[in-house]
Amino acid sequence: MRRHRSRRHRRTTPRRWYCLALIVAATTFAAACGLQAGSSLPFTMNPGSIQHNDNLTGVTLTVGSKEFTEQVLLGYILAFSLQAAGAEIRDLTSIVGSQSTRAAQLSGQVQLTYEYTGNGWINYLGHEKPLPDPMEQFKAVRDADVAENNIDWVALAPMDNTYALAASKAVVERTGVRTLSQYAELAKTTPAQAKTCVDTEFNVRRDGFPGMAQAYGLDPATVFRSVLQTGIIYNATASGTECLFGEVYTTDGRIKGLDLVLLTDNRSFFPHYNPAVTLSTDLARQHPEIEQIMTPVSQALTNDEVMELNRRIDVDGEDIAAVARDWLVNKGFVAAG
The missing domain is CATH 3.40.190.10 (Periplasmic binding protein-like II)
Structure with missing residues (x-):
């Protein structure tokens, strides 16, 4: 897309x-x-x-x-x-x-x-x-x-159509992570279970991963991240191998098509689009x-x-x-x- x-x-x-x-x-x-x-x-x-x-x-x-x-x-x-x-x-x-x-x-x-x-x-x-x-x-x-x-x-x-993190249903059920606060806690305590895929821009933007991490009390340097092309992230997140969590956009049809689960931005960090x-x-x-x-x-x-x-x-x-x-x-x- x-x-x-x-x-x-x-x-x-x-x-x-x-x-x-x-x-x-x-x-x-x-x-x-x-x-x-x-x-x-x-x-x-x-x-x-x-x-x-x-x-x-x-x-x-x-x-x-x-x-x-x-x-x-x-x-x-x-x-x-x-x-x-x-x-x-x-x-x-x-x-x-x-x-x-x-x-x-x-x-x-x-x-x-x-x-x-x-x-x-x-x-x-x-x-x-x-x-x-x-x-x-x-x-x-x-x-x-x-x-x-x-x-x-x-x-x-x-x-x-704002930013979000998503995961497969299997990852959500295994980790219990449904909100960004829970994601941040998992990344702190068990970093290997919070492997995350993002695109180049989201990885460095103030209203992207660094700002989100700061808002949720997380040091972005401690999170296992892979930088991929946007289109690859959806399938990689759905497979739950390289990407346990992935950056998505909230009206993207691949969320439904791949049965991904959006994590709740419970501190309302991301801007409205x-x-x-x-x-x-x-x-x-x-x-x-x-x-x-x-x-x-x-x-x-x-x-x-x-x-x-x-x-x-x-x-x-x-x-x-x-x-x-x-x-x-x-x-x-x-x-x-």
């Missing part, structure tokens, strides 16, 4: 130079990859509970996303919903990396994306400490992004119907719903656009063209 978690690269440059770098990156990326054009959507959607809106007739909107499964899925859900309402949609899903996607939006090449609140707060706005309440985190990132970048956040979804639709403040003022259309769609995007959609794509091998279309049709939001 994700070869790397590009959406979680933490900003380290001063903010004004960071913004300049994003603009330059947008220009360079567009020139190299043809971002200006986009493409038409693979399917045509007709109105369902999303009714045709005269204010969107003839309006061309470019929808973007990052390149990993869930982001492309959310991009198509956004694009098909607005197409059913009457907008002409240009498809710029699958842009490589958070920074390129953000740069494309700041430059106006992408007008709408689904973005994660924790990513916006930490990565784009440069804050070190996330807010523990999901709604307060949403309000904070929205208000700050409007003030600093004229980017509005609307239609928050309840799904929360709830997706919301992001768009310029000008576009939000010109077309308030976008928020009205997308709010009920976003509200239907729960962890269980999105995990199952991700599973169909990453485990069963179904087409991302078709999965997005079928979900919208089954929910009654749209009718297939």
Whole structure:
């Protein structure tokens, strides 16, 4: 699903130079990859509970996303919903990396994306400490992004694709570990029974393993860890050999597909990554119907719903656009063209 978690690269440059770098990156990326054009959507959607809106007739909107499964899925859900309402949609899903996607939006090449609140707060706005309440985190990132970048956040979804540790059912039953506090205690007392697999980024990030270890009173240097590619970690954790515990993302379909058990973050360390639709403040003022259309769609995007959609794509091998279309049709939001 994700070869790397590009959406979680933490900003380290001063903010004004960071913004300049994003603009330059947008220009360079567009020139190299043809971002200006986009493409038409693979399917045509007709109105369902999303009714045709005269204010969107003839309006061309470019929808973007990052390149990993869930982001492309959310991009198509956004694009098909607005197409059913009457907008002409240009498809710029699958842009490589958070920074390129953000740069494309700041430059106006992408007008709408689904973005994660924790990513916006930490990565784009440069804050070190996330807010523990999901709604307060949403309000904070929205208000700050409007003030600093004229980017509005609307239609928050309840799904929360954050970091977690997971284990197989056999490991959970053998060790009795179901929470991160219990994991930390096991790592202290019996390190060999807490062998853990993480990817490169999670291994060093402040909101990754080192920060988690500190929050749970654990010295990260004492934990037996293997650094693997993200995709390998899921299968290795399910086998329970090299990885007794593994880093995962909480809406990944492979959790269900491989019957993994998520450890409870009982001290609420990990940031919230709830997706919301992001768009310029000008576009939000010109077309308030976008928020009205997308709010009920976003509200239907729960962890269980999105995990199952991700599973169909990453485990069963179904087409991302078709999965997005079928979900919208089954929910009654749209009718297939």
